[in-house]
Amino acid sequence: MSDEFFMKLALDEAWKYQLLTYPNPAVGCAIVDKNGKLLALGAHKCAGKAHAELGAVTLALCELKPELKSELLRLENSPNELYDFILKNHKGALNGACAFVSLEPCTHFGKTPPCALLLRDLGFCRVVFGSADLGGQAKGGAKLLANAGVSVAQSTLKSKCDELLEPFLAWQSGxxxxxxxxxxxxxxxxxxxxxxxxxxxxxxxxxxxxxxxxxxxxxxxxxxxxxxxxxxxxxxxxxxxxxxxxxxxxxxxxxxxxxxxxxxxxxxxxxxxxxxxxxxxxxxxxxxxxxxxxxxxxxxxxxxxxxxxxxxxxxxxxxxxxxxxxxxxxxxxxxxx
CATH class of the missing domain: 3.40.430.10 (Dihydrofolate Reductase, subunit A)
Structure with a gap:
């Protein structure tokens, strides 16, 4: 399957929560294993809850490591605890995976931990993003990943990803x-x-x-x-x-x-x-x-x-x-x- 196919899946997932994420952007993420199999689709659903990448990683690990499923689901509304639990217990299950994200993964510690670091530390080999993150503290995810040896590319569906982001940019302008x-x-x-x-x-x-x-x-x-x-x-x-x-x-x-x-x-x-x-x-x-x-x-x-x-x-x-x-x-x- 092409990059466009998986990014379209990520976009479709994000649109389910368009405007419901206020004041945050709607973001979708598709995770594919090293053999090209779709593992999970995630989206940011509500401000203060898991970002799209963390949500998709959670669903992927529920499939790959069923022994973790009950604890992963228990922590899904506590993103900081979920993030820490995943880093301690993933045991390389997502090594070589690829993430397709409608918005460049963030790098800052806010209400939720940075997604770029999560993808790096889980061993993702490739990240494809749609819209570049132009915001202050959040930007720089692509550079961080590339510096860590992760292959990074911007999707040809950038215009569709930018369209998804329009309300968020308008909110930021007031x-x-x-x-x-x-x-x-x-x-x-x-x-x-x-x-x-x-x-x-x-x-x-x-x-x-x-x-x-x-x-x-x-x-x-x-x-x-x-x-x-x-x-x-x-x-x-x-x-x-x-x-x-x-x-x-x-x-x-x-x-x-x-x-x-x-x-x-x-x-x-x-x-x-x-x-x-x-x-x-x-x-x-x-x-x-x-x-x-x-x-x-x-x-x-x-x-x-x-x-x-x-x-x-x-x-x-x-x-x-x-x-x-x-x-x-x-x-x-x-x-x-």
Whole structure:
């Protein structure tokens, strides 16, 4: 199999956790043994948890050294302890292996140990990465590995890896916003659209946000709660209701969520200041705020529905499609018409 094949697998794994890693980047890793056999796929799933390389190494060792599996899985939510356990107990199981990582392995000690050192000390003979790490303390993984005699190459899928990294780079600059839609296969946006799995994914995203933006007309007509009850943390984001009219019934559920701030404004200053924001709505809000976002996340069901159709004229490029049970998450980038 080619380098591109294995890097594509790493990218597919990373996209499952896109934006859920906030404020960290989404990263994927594929590990292949010295004979070219795929051993494991890993991804960074959440800030403070194992980086993609450590996660993939853990899964690979579960297969290669089953006697370690129970302890490896017990430590998977404690990356520092997991890292130390692996270095003490791997016994050369990954000598000669190759890692395909969407982002250059890091070199710094942060909440988790450096991945470049892990790959070096486990005896990897080759590392292929996609995006170069341009950040301060984290950069330099490729140089460290090369100096240790590891063969290092940058993937021909660099542009795809760079695309995966865009939200992280925007967060570092202070602001990233995207628009979320739920659509039936024939373009209907009204009524119940998404499956439970897609709803949970959306709630997981909400739990990471600094701000959720919604239009006043939608609040009045749909009377939403806009919480994150299906997520693990259940942390509901603050809400900006973008509306010319400031009067709303306080019995609308979104106003009763604990530990949340709800602002009603006819300007977008709060949106522009938010480090990570999601805009939820349909055609009218999309058109009104189209200069405020460059990414669109579409939860698309596989069913036809009766209802109102989306009335938008806009070119989108699908960067990735991620299966979510019966639905698909379409990660799109706005293109000029």
């Amino acid at each position: 602001h990233f916003a995207f628009f979320k839609l739920a659509l039936s296969l024939n373009g209907v946006y009204t009524g119940k659209i998404s499956s439970q799995i897609a709803q949970k994914h959306c709630h997981d995203l909400r739990s990471k946000l600094d701000l959720l933006v919604i239009g006043g007309n939608t609040v009045r007509s749909d009377r939403p709660i806009l919480d994150a009850r299906f997520s693990t943390t259940k942390h509901a984001p603050d809400v900006l209701i973008y509306s010319r009219k400031s009067e709303f019934e306080r019995q609308i559920p979104l106003f009763s969520v604990l530990n949340r701030k709800v602002d009603i404004k006819n300007d977008l200053e709060l949106l522009k200041k938010a480090k990570f924001a999601m805009i939820e709505g349909a055609g009218r809000l999309f058109k009104a705020l189209e200069n405020e976002f460059s990414w669109v996340l579409i939860y698309q069901s596989k069913s036809f529905k009766k209802g109102s159709f989306l009335d938008i004229s806009k070119s989108l490029e699908i960067m990735h499609s991620t299966p979510l049970g019966a639905d698909t998450a379409l990660w799109c980038k706005v293109r000029e018409n």
